[in-house]
Amino acid sequence: MAFPRIYLVVAAVIVVVAVVVATIFFTTKPITQQVEKILVVGITNDPHTLDPALLADIASAMVAQNIYDSLVGYKPGTAELAPKLAEKWESNENATIWTFYLKKNVKFHDGSELTAEVVKYTIERAKQLNGPPSYLLDVIEKVEVVDKYTVRFILKYPFAPFPYLATSTIFSPVPLNATNLEEKPIGTGPFKLESWKKGEQLVLVANKDYWRGPPKIDKVIIKIYPDPTTLRVALEKGEVDIAFGLPPQDVEVLSKNPDIKIASVEGLVIEWLGMNLRREPFNNTLFRKAINYAINYDYILNVVLRGTATRLYGPLPPAVFGYDPEVEKYSYTYNPELAKKLLAEAGYPEGKGLRELELIISSAERAERKDVAAVIQRNLKEIGINVKIIDLDWPSFLDRLFSHDFDMYMVDVYPDYIDPDTYIVSLFTSFGYKIDGYNNTLVDELALKGRQTIDIQERASIYKQLQKIIVDDAPWAFLYVPKMYAFMRKNVEGFVLYPVYYIDFYPVNKV
Amino acid sequence: MAKSIIQYVFYRILRSILSILGAVVIVFILSRILPGNPAVAILGPKATPENIERVIREWGLDKSYLEQFGVYISRLLRGDLGDSYIMGYSVSKLIAERIPASLELVVFAFIISLILGISLGALAAKKHDTKLDLTLTSLSVLSFSSPILLLGVLLLIFFGVNLGLPVGGRVDPRYSIKTYTGFMLIDTLLSGNFNAFIDAFIRIIPPALTLAIPLGGLLLKLSRNSILEVMMQDFVKTAKMKKLPERVVMYKHIIRNALIPIVTIAGIYFAALLTGDVIVETIFAWPGLGRLVWEAVTLRDYMVIQGTVLVVSIIYITVNAIVDILYMYIDPRIRG
Numbered sequence: 001m002a003f004p005r006i007y008l009v010v011a012a013v014i015v016v017v018a019v020v021v022a023t024i025f026f027t028t029k030p031i032t033q034q035v036e037k038i039l040v041v042g043i044t045n046d047p048h049t050l051d052p053a054l055l056a057d058i059a060s061a062m063v064a065q066n067i068y069d070s071l072v073g074y075k076p077g078t079a080e081l082a083p084k085l086a087e088k089w090e091s092n093e094n095a096t097i098w099t100f101y102l103k104k105n106v107k108f109h110d111g112s113e114l115t116a117e118v119v120k121y122t123i124e125r126a127k128q129l130n131g132p133p134s135y136l137l138d139v140i141e142k143v144e145v146v147d148k149y150t151v152r153f154i155l156k157y158p159f160a161p162f163p164y165l166a167t168s169t170i171f172s173p174v175p176l177n178a179t180n181l182e183e184k185p186i187g188t189g190p191f192k193l194e195s196w197k198k199g200e201q202l203v204l205v206a207n208k209d210y211w212r213g214p215p216k217i218d219k220v221i222i223k224i225y226p227d228p229t230t231l232r233v234a235l236e237k238g239e240v241d242i243a244f245g246l247p248p249q250d251v252e253v254l255s256k257n258p259d260i261k262i263a264s265v266e267g268l269v270i271e272w273l274g275m276n277l278r279r280e281p282f283n284n285t286l287f288r289k290a291i292n293y294a295i296n297y298d299y300i301l302n303v304v305l306r307g308t309a310t311r312l313y314g315p316l317p318p319a320v321f322g323y324d325p326e327v328e329k330y331s332y333t334y335n336p337e338l339a340k341k342l343l344a345e346a347g348y349p350e351g352k353g354l355r356e357l358e359l360i361i362s363s364a365e366r367a368e369r370k371d372v373a374a375v376i377q378r379n380l381k382e383i384g385i386n387v388k389i390i391d392l393d394w395p396s397f398l399d400r401l402f403s404h405d406f407d408m409y410m411v412d413v414y415p416d417y418i419d420p421d422t423y424i425v426s427l428f429t430s431f432g433y434k435i436d437g438y439n440n441t442l443v444d445e446l447a448l449k450g451r452q453t454i455d456i457q458e459r460a461s462i463y464k465q466l467q468k469i470i471v472d473d474a475p476w477a478f479l480y481v482p483k484m485y486a487f488m489r490k491n492v493e494g495f496v497l498y499p500v501y502y503i504d505f506y507p508v509n510k511v
Numbered sequence: 512m513a514k515s516i517i518q519y520v521f522y523r524i525l526r527s528i529l530s531i532l533g534a535v536v537i538v539f540i541l542s543r544i545l546p547g548n549p550a551v552a553i554l555g556p557k558a559t560p561e562n563i564e565r566v567i568r569e570w571g572l573d574k575s576y577l578e579q580f581g582v583y584i585s586r587l588l589r590g591d592l593g594d595s596y597i598m599g600y601s602v603s604k605l606i607a608e609r610i611p612a613s614l615e616l617v618v619f620a621f622i623i624s625l626i627l628g629i630s631l632g633a634l635a636a637k638k639h640d641t642k643l644d645l646t647l648t649s650l651s652v653l654s655f656s657s658p659i660l661l662l663g664v665l666l667l668i669f670f671g672v673n674l675g676l677p678v679g680g681r682v683d684p685r686y687s688i689k690t691y692t693g694f695m696l697i698d699t700l701l702s703g704n705f706n707a708f709i710d711a712f713i714r715i716i717p718p719a720l721t722l723a724i725p726l727g728g729l730l731l732k733l734s735r736n737s738i739l740e741v742m743m744q745d746f747v748k749t750a751k752m753k754k755l756p757e758r759v760v761m762y763k764h765i766i767r768n769a770l771i772p773i774v775t776i777a778g779i780y781f782a783a784l785l786t787g788d789v790i791v792e793t794i795f796a797w798p799g800l801g802r803l804v805w806e807a808v809t810l811r812d813y814m815v816i817q818g819t820v821l822v823v824s825i826i827y828i829t830v831n832a833i834v835d836i837l838y839m840y841i842d843p844r845i846r847g
Contacts, residue, residue, distance in 0.1 A: 038685055040684050040685065046806065048553075048597050048598045049597070049598050049599050051599065054599055056553050056554060056555075057553065129569075130565055130566070130568075130569040131566070131569070132550065132553045132554050132562075132566055134565070135557070135559075135561070135562045135565070182598065182599040182600060183600055197608065197690070197798065198598075198605065198608055198609075198798070199608075199609065199798030199799075199802060199803065200612075200680070200681065200796075200798040201680075201684055203687065221684040221685065223680060223684045223796070224796065224798075225679060225680070225796045226792075226793045226796060226802060227793045227794045227795075227796065229664065229667070229794070230667060230678070230679040230794060230795065230796050231679075231796075233667065233668075233671045233672065233678065233679065234678075234679050234680075236672075237671065237675075237677070239677065239679070239683065239684070364809070393809060394547075394552060394555075394809060395545070395546065395547025395548070395551050395552040395809070395810070395811050396545070396546040396547050397547075398547055398551045398552070398555065398556070399546040399547040399551060400546070401556070402551070402559075402560065402563075411556055412556075413555075413556045413557075416557070426557070432559075433556070433557070433559050434559075435556075
């Protein structure tokens with residue numbers, strides 16, 4: 001054979017490539033405007049499950065919120081409650097019995113009707129499945145059906161924020177005898193799941209029989225871009241209509257792009273520097289105050305985070321009920337001289353007699369945390385405290401956090417329900433998560449009183465006191481509240497960003 | 512003769528089964544040595560001891576390791592890889608969904624690197640010690656030592672921004688492509704959507720190049736050296752003296768003999784690529800095996816880690832066996 005086979009193969013490959021390239025240039029047109037209105041949403045995390053009783057991650061919640069409806073919703077763009085599947089609700093005097101009146105003629109995607117029986121089943125099923133978020137139902141003693149559209153929750157103890165809790169996805173009704181909801185969800189929501197290719201994309205189609213009327217778009221495609229850079233390129237090219245999960249440094253660049261608009265809202269997530277009060281030197285309040293005064297908060301907010309977060313002055317973020325603006329006056333600001341003085345008073349003049357302290361973080365979960373930790377390290381060094389930063393993967397970090405094996409840590413937390421109760425009880429009381437080892441019987445007492453009080457004025461004054469006490473005790477260095485962002489193409493209309501993790505595609509339209 | 516081959520095959524299969532078993536045991540132990548557990552990973556800062564305990568009991572993780580291992584093995588023997596803790600559905604389904612994406616990308620990348628590597632390697636060997644040879648070998652060193660993260664991002668920006676071509680993912684999400692085989696290039700054709708095929712074809716190029724460039728560089732250097740070595744041997748001189756046409760000498764005598772070390776390396780690389788490259792899959796939003804394992808590790812989803820490693824080790828061993836068979840085909844001495 002004079003003409004070797006390899007040449008034939010090479011020639012064939014070249015011809016194929018040439019033909020393909022030629023066709024690319026001559027035949028591909030931009031995908032023509034289809035009759036269907038499709039919204040492409042880009043996210044960076046893969047949803048895990050679509051069963052409301054099991055899901056505990058943000059990506060799953062975002063999808064589930066559009067397939068299921070919660071009992072209680074929010075007023076657009078706020079964290080204030082609004083009726084949803086429940087038209088109204090009321091409680092007895094001491095907030096132990098809550099009655100919810102359901103909307104009539106609400107149908108599931110499978111045609112069955114929403115009744116009080118269904119709500120009872122939903123809660124009992126979730127309790128029985130014992131999934132990761134089932135702790136949210138611990139307060140419920142039992143659920144009673146009053147009549148076809150009235151359901152009653154009997155609580156184990158007085159709990160004023162219960163309606164806020166009822167906005168959680170785990171309260172979203174599922175049809176009787178539901179099976180395999182993690183992959184084949186059936187809800188009452190504005191969209192139905194059409195297909196799900198794990199790690200790749202989910203396709204939701206409009207529920208034309210939705211009880212609030214059909215959504216404005218026909219299809220939502222939720223595509224997963226694990227690398228935010230790729231997601232940003234896709235948004236800039238117009239392949240993606242809305243992007244969630246881009247890092248804060250993209251805000252500056254994308255705000256200059258005329259095809260893109262940015263929605264932002266002050267969030268409810270708080271980030272703090274925690275300390276182990278069980279150990280020296282953190283069992284000394286003066287030492288903790290010294291740390292609070294040593295940190296250059298403005299530098300962190302303006303230089304590192306470039307205005308994508310606001311200051312956290314005390315245990316509560318500004319957007320939550322009960323926040324006391326006074327805290328901005330009495331809380332800690334950058335004052336290295338005072339920090340040095342307090343450090344000396346604590347018995348460690350210029351840091352003498354201090355060991356090297358360990359600061360554990362997990363930057364995989366929030367990239368900018370590493371830079372913030374480096375600033376804190378430098379600030380503390382300036383007053384004579386040596387800090388070593390240890391960057392761990394998420395489960396290892398949590399493992400050390402809950403075995404109390406740390407000097408200091410940085411983490412953020414998203415509230416379970418939008419009420420001061422969740423921040424105070426879980427993070428500062430002896431019956432909460434007990435991460436820091438902070439103990440103040442007055443805080444315990446007031447926290448219990450706060451969750452049992454129905455009167456709004458009275459509640460606000462309780463949380464005002466709590467903020468003062470906790471800031472004075474300085475169990476943490478209070479850092480910042482990240483803003484929430486959504487980036488979208490100019491032609492996306494009607495999208496409303498909530499301060500809570502509630503992403504609603506129902507009012508969205510494309511023009 | 513025949514008896515010894517059967518003995519050899521039998522011995523090989525036995526050894527393969529033992530290695531798979533070893534892998535299963537090691538991964539079971541390793542994944543549980545890692546600090547944290549799936550309950551902690553999914554609950555986050557809300558993982559109070561009570562919440563963790565409840566979830567762990569529900570998932571059967573409160574039992575002793577030996578008991579857990581027993582349950583795992585007994586299910587495994589029935590062909591059941593178990594269920595993901597975090598996602599709630601079966602691991603075998605999860606893996607089966609990811610394999611076509613990985614395979615499609617790897618085969619594509621592999622073909623590019625084989626063609627580029629061997630043909631340029633042969634060219635360099637033929638023109639050895641010239642400027643062309645020097646240029647090609649320098650390029651090969653550069654390509655197999657370039658960090659894949661940098662290469663990936665550069666290709667993403669070059670294709671996506673500079674050329675303005677679609678990048679990221681397997682196909683434009685707005686094409687609704689039905690899954691027939693799981694291979695996007697085939698599925699788009701089967702759905703008769705030629706535009707989607709072109710789109711998928713363009714999208715596979717940058718991630719494939721990211722994988723192919725380092726491997727291609729390695730193969731270039733390897734094949735150049737190997738071909739040069741064979742060229743110096745006596746039988747080649749004899750063939751040349753017999754005045755056989757140069758092409759025949761090159762392809763029948765030289766390349767065929769030079770291929771043996773190349774096949775070994777290429778085979779190992781193919782298996783390694785198939786197990787997924789988490790960096791490439793992350794940058795190009797490619798839903799392959801690499802990201803599945805990565806996510807499973809970060810969530811401590813033991814069943815998914817175990818299942819994937821099992822499948823991967825089976826792939827490794829199979830590819831190794833295929834390489835051995837290829838040896839016999841290429842090298843007459845082994846066929847002996």
